[in-house]
Amino acid sequence: MEIISTIKEIVITLATGAGVVIAYLGLRTWKQELKGKNKYKVAFDLSVAVRDLYEKIDTDVRNPSMPAKLIESGQNLELDEYKRRLNEFYEYKRKFFNKQSRRAEILFGSNMEDLIEKLNKTIAEMRGAYSSIETQLHLKQKEGSPTGFEKKARDAHNLLLGGGNEKNDYTKRLKEAVKDIEKFLEKYLK
Numbered sequence: 203m204e205i206i207s208t209i210k211e212i213v214i215t216l217a218t219g220a221g222v223v224i225a226y227l228g229l230r231t232w233k234q235e236l237k238g239k240n241k242y243k244v245a246f247d248l249s250v251a252v253r254d255l256y257e258k259i260d261t262d263v264r265n266p267s268m269p270a271k272l273i274e275s276g277q278n279l280e281l282d283e284y285k286r287r288l289n290e291f292y293e294y295k296r297k298f299f300n301k302q303s304r305r306a307e308i309l310f311g312s313n314m315e316d317l318i319e320k321l322n323k324t325i326a327e328m329r330g331a332y333s334s335i336e337t338q339l340h341l342k343q344k345e346g347s348p349t350g351f352e353k354k355a356r357d358a359h360n361l362l363l364g365g366g367n368e369k370n371d372y373t374k375r376l377k378e379a380v381k382d383i384e385k386f387l388e389k390y391l392k
Contacts, residue, residue: 241309244306244390248302248383251298252299259291265287281336284332291328306318321376325376330358334357
């Protein structure tokens with residue numbers, strides 16, 4: 203009887219141990235699944251935000267067409283229109299993209315931070331181009347046409363509008379920054 207009792211205790215102990223191991227493995231698998239789902243969601247949301255941001259730059263901010271009301275007024279209000287477009291873009295960026303990019307930086311680490319910083323620097327060139335045009339126009343009004351005015355203003359205008367060689371260079375850098383982020387996120391979206 204004592205042997206049966208000992209065997210029974212061993213079987214119960216082994217079954218309990220097996221139950222603990224199975225529970226641990228199940229919880230670990232569940233945790234990995236949740237982590238994977240979270241990475242997928244953050245990667246997906248950032249991918250959508252990056253594409254939306256690129257589309258807003260390409261179709262809204264850098265669109266050379268002017269609303270009919272500006273054309274009909276006969277005034278040179280282009281600068282104000284681009285300022286409005288930039289402000290709307292940065293408001294959109296602040297509300298939607300920045301939140302997604304912070305989540306991705308936290309989850310994916312320094313590589314993602316570097317990619318987002320590259321995109322942000324490229325985007326910041328638009329504001330720099332606007333400021334350059336604004337400065338050049340103020341200088342022109344004050345001092346006539348300062349040295350290099352036409353070229354500086356034209357280069358900034360082309361970057362902002364998307365015309366000339368600057369458009370190609372800027373567009374390439376912008377697309378490259380977007381594609382780098384998308385490539386990084388690919389592995390999480392499979």
